[in-house]
Amino acid sequence: MRFLLTGGGTGGHIYPALTLWHTIETRMPDAEVLYVGTERGLEHGIVPRAGLPFQTIFAAGLRRQVSLQAVKTVWTTYRGYRQAKRLLKKFKPDVVVGTGGYVTLPVVYAAARLGIPSVVWEANARPGLTNVLCSRKSSAVAVCFEDSGRYFPKAKKVVLTGNPRGSEVLHYDRKDLLSAQEAYGLDASKKLILCYGGSRGAETVNQVLVDLIPRFHSKQDWQLLYITGEAHYESVQRQLSAPLPANVAVVPFAYDMPHLLPQAAVVVTRAGGATLAEVCSLGLAAILIPSPYVTANHQEENARRLAQAGAAKMIVENELTPDKLWSELTKVLDSPEGDSLRRAALSKAAPDAVEKLYEVVMAAVTR
Structure with a gap:
């Protein structure tokens, strides 16, 4: 199977995706995993250092107000969307997992256009605009707070999983x-x-x-x-x-x-x-x-x-x-x-969060 992970900007979007990658490696040693981010986000340094194949596309933060900068943002996002489509056609993932950040939007929208299932994961009690928009195109949304589902009224499915980082930090000697x-x-x-x-x-x-x-x-x-x-x-x-x-x-x-x-x-x-x-x-x-x-x-x-x-x-x-x-x-x-x-x-811990997220991802592939 092939998994494409995307998310970036801050460690809060990157490290949970890497935790999911470790679980995929354990469960499916022959799986191919690719991470898509941007050149400007922290993922550009963190992901290759972790040893995960990494590619970049254009992405920019969405703006609610009409302005010249907002127009530039739309154009940058569209360029990223076209890049993502080409990348997805080449890699042919079975599923896309987005963990938030600007780069998630063009990748999830490109996946939807190509009929590839996707899962959006949200770390915060109140989601950002990017994940709310992505939830309309994804197969499922995974959340970390019990009442966060109300922010995703157009999502096909919302599942409480918790944050994969809560699972990762328990493994040390x-x-x-x-x-x-x-x-x-x-x-x-x-x-x-x-x-x-x-x-x-x-x-x-x-x-x-x-x-x-x-x-x-x-x-x-x-x-x-x-x-x-x-x-x-x-x-x-x-x-x-x-x-x-x-x-x-x-x-x-x-x-x-x-x-x-x-x-x-x-x-x-x-x-x-x-x-x-x-x-x-x-x-x-x-x-x-x-x-x-x-x-x-x-x-x-x-x-x-x-x-x-x-x-x-x-x-x-x-x-x-x-x-x-x-x-x-x-x-x-x-x-x-x-x-x-x-x-x-x-x-308040969710020590099995990464296992729950993995199950949501696999369910999206099956469906």
């Missing part, structure tokens, strides 16, 4: 954890605060962390691994006062996050769908700072679902200060509140 400890200079006797802003980093969170780091001199039973995002690393380094506390490490990016996350006493992070799946599957205490710069502010809606269930703490970005973040860290790390968060997060 002690050797991997020890390697990560050595690589980042971690002390297993100290409470690890893992701070990261997603695959592209988070400028506002970075500024607050820069101001907060000197306080770690007084908290020797804590340690901070601070992942700035590659785009912000040099700027952060210029702002940091030297010398850093001995219990603080600052790095631009971490490719081995699945080996770091299980060791965290608390994570400070954004609220993308993949991140929340990892938090719940591992039963992590989390302080979520949803990005206000995403479409329809969907990260805040994601975070609010967990916060209302007592499964995470949430600080909206315009209320984020060093004092506020330090106070929340103290509550999580130095009181029973952290254990309560961990239990509630674990109750």
Whole structure:
């Protein structure tokens, strides 16, 4: 069988697709899998590094307002659609799976035109326009939140699967954890605060962390691994006062996050769908700072679902200060509140998400 995966822009669209690829490899060793993305998205670096065949097409973000830029976007999307049709005719996939991002639209529409079944997977509580449009052409839509189906009124079928990343992060061994400890200079006797802003980093969170780091001199039973995002690393380094506390490490990016996350006493992070799946599957205490710069502010809606269930703490970005973040860290790390968060997060886990998504994909092929 041949599977074509597509999705891009951010890690939240890419890594779940890679998790599905690993499952396909396990279930069907002879299957052929191709990933389609863009040259500008993070998938251009991540997917080839993972060892999956990769090709690119044109794609651009949809705009609701009429403008010259909107016209350019339509033209770019149409060019991508034509490229996708040629690619699909050549590769001849049995099914297309789209995990979101601009590139999904031209590929799913081209598949529909050619009579190839497709499945659209949505990570967030409130979907973006791209997946809503794709749902009209796909065989099924897979979602991660129970009530997300209401946003897909024209979908043929909506199935609750959860996020495949929640399955992937559960597979690690002690050797991997020890390697990560050595690589980042971690002390297993100290409470690890893992701070990261997603695959592209988070400028506002970075500024607050820069101001907060000197306080770690007084908290020797804590340690901070601070992942700035590659785009912000040099700027952060210029702002940091030297010398850093001995219990603080600052790095631009971490490719081995699945080996770091299980060791965290608390994570400070954004609220993308993949991140929340990892938090719940591992039963992590989390302080979520949803990005206000995403479409329809969907990260805040994601975070609010967990916060209302007592499964995470949430600080909206315009209320984020060093004092506020330090106070929340103290509550999580130095009181029973952290254990309560961990239990509630674990109750929201979907550890079999990738298996469910695989079943939806295979059902689309059969149908």
